Amino acid sequence: MNSAQVTDRAAIEQQLIDLFVTDGMIDRSAIKPDATLESLGIQSVDIMMVLMSVEEKFGVYVPIDEKLADTKNLQGFIDHLIDRIAQERKTSAT
Template sequence: MPPSRDDVLAIISEEARIDPAKLEPSATLASLGIASLDVVSVLFAVEDRFGVEVPVEALGSAETLDQFVDVILSRIAAA
């Protein structure tokens, strides 16, 4: 079974130490306090958990949480 949006959000919450209730899809990564180090930590956790590498470059211009999750899920689906 492929990972769900909630699975990815749980990783983001854990790695970036953000209350899951604050993870609104339209929120920007900056407004959530998700720094570049947090992004890298999330991507490593995704790789460990799902066995799929998501390079930082793949995020392109993802600014919102929803865009960030979409990129991760699309990479997992393509693997």
């Protein structure tokens, strides 16, 4: 991974955290990488709201697959979304 990709990843991560705050209605101060979705009070309905915004912002449809369903904490969830966005960009670039 080169430095440009790292910066890109960090920028996407920041945008995703913003989505959790606005659409998932999560208190920004409660957001920590190891915070569990449960401890943040994130329910299935909030996840759908966030995923809809991800689609609007990044043009990537993220279905609820095993990996997403198995994520336990916020960082895992965000990492999965970043991977999907990166994968989609790679596919549309080729």
